[in-house]
Amino acid sequence: xxxxxxxxxxxxxxxxxxxxxxxxxxxxxxxxxxxxxxxxxxxxxxxxxxxxxxxxxxxxxxxxxxxxxxxxxxxxxxxxxxxxxxxxxxxxxxxxxxxxxxxxxxxxxxxxxxxxxxxxxxxxxxxxxxxxxxxxxxxxxxxxxxxxxxxxxxxxxxxxxxxxxxxxxxxxxxxxxxxxxxxxxxxxxxxxxxxxxxxxxxxxxxxxxxxxxxxxxxxxxxxxxxxxxxxxxxxxxxxxxxxxxxxxxxxxxxxxxxxxxxxxxxxxxxxxxxxxxxxxxxxxxxxxxxxxxxxxxxxxxxxxxxxxxxxxxxxxxxxxxxxxxx
Numbered sequence: 182x183x184x185x186x187x188x189x190x191x192x193x194x195x196x197x198x199x200x201x202x203x204x205x206x207x208x209x210x211x212x213x214x215x216x217x218x219x220x221x222x223x224x225x226x227x228x229x230x231x232x233x234x235x236x237x238x239x240x241x242x243x244x245x246x247x248x249x250x251x252x253x254x255x256x257x258x259x260x261x262x263x264x265x266x267x268x269x270x271x272x273x274x275x276x277x278x279x280x281x282x283x284x285x286x287x288x289x290x291x292x293x294x295x296x297x298x299x300x301x302x303x304x305x306x307x308x309x310x311x312x313x314x315x316x317x318x319x320x321x322x323x324x325x326x327x328x329x330x331x332x333x334x335x336x337x338x339x340x341x342x343x344x345x346x347x348x349x350x351x352x353x354x355x356x357x358x359x360x361x362x363x364x365x366x367x368x369x370x371x372x373x374x375x376x377x378x379x380x381x382x383x384x385x386x387x388x389x390x391x392x393x394x395x396x397x398x399x400x401x402x403x404x405x406x407x408x409x410x411x412x413x414x415x416x417x418x419x420x421x422x423x424x425x426x427x428x429x430x431x432x433x434x435x436x437x438x439x440x441x442x443x444x445x446x447x448x449x450x451x452x453x454x455x456x457x458x459x460x461x462x463x464x465x466x467x468x469x470x471x472x473x474x475x476x477x478x479x480x481x482x483x484x485x486x487x488x489x490x491x492x493x494x495x496x497x498x499x500x501x502x503x504x505x506x507x
Contacts, residue, residue, distance in 0.1 A: 212248040213259075215266075222268070223237055223267040226265070227291075237267070280321055282317075288351055289325070292412055300324035303324070335352035397442075397444075403438075405470035448496045451495075452493045461486050
């Protein structure tokens with residue numbers, strides 16, 4: 182359906198090879214974003230891959246006029262965007278292929294691999310075009326967090342954010358929840374703020390102490406007006422490890438986050454910061470963001486005025502030219 186949700190609105194199904202679903206007739210039941218017909222709990226949440234339907238409430242108002250409740254487009258929208266907007270769409274979500282497995286939408290639904298290509302877009306397209314298995318293999322490392330439990334703890338620098346009081350959850354980066362504006366061990370960004378998560382954070386997110394073969398990497402990042410569009414990762418070119426570590430997207434605008442991680446000295450690493458909308462984090466709007474990257478105490482990159490992404494190579498084993506920004 183082209184590059185975003187707009188072409189799907191006008192073409193209905195685009196080039197997916199399906200019979201177009203027209204607006205519901207008087208005999209048909211209109212499609213609703215929430216299966217029970219209620220308003221989406223996260224009414225003001227930004228809707229990805231859409232321009233004028235840029236909130237859950239606007240999408241919920243639009244759907245009944247264009248699709249009927251039994252269409253593939255309606256069910257797919259409920260299983261992806263509906264769940265993203267907070268609806269509990271049990272029927273539409275039964276047996277669907279998820280990028281991260283299980284029954285939930287991607288852990289990082291707004292992470293992007295290009296303009297208007299969020300993780301949630303790939304799950305939506307994968308379900309409708311029956312290509313979810315292909316997309317899972319290709320994008321799960323970017324769109325999905327590591328799973329954890331008391332028997333399978335997270336790797337160093339991460340802690341287990343347990344879900345709904347259960348023993349299992351997903352690994353969250355310690356630095357993302359210890360920022361200068363909110364103070365140490367703030368849980369306003371977590372999916373479930375509870376005593377168990379506080380205990381796990383304090384146990385697993387120790388002060389950074391690097392080995393002799395490692396050096397500290399420090400990122401000081403101030404978010405712009407759209408923090409959910411910003412994330413970053415580090416690739417180890419020496420070992421070929423993609424997403425060696427990563428952080429974001431963020432939930433709080435105009436907030437300074439301090440991220441710290443130990444990285445190997447004898448390697449070539451590439452830090453990349455991304456903006457989902459493709460306009461960087463500064464100079465476009467009332468709130469401008471910025472970032473500074475320090476390796477072993479020395480500043481190696483800074484800025485905010487970039488497009489889709491900006492990359493910096495560092496480490497003693499770098500022999501290739503720096504990766505260009507996009």
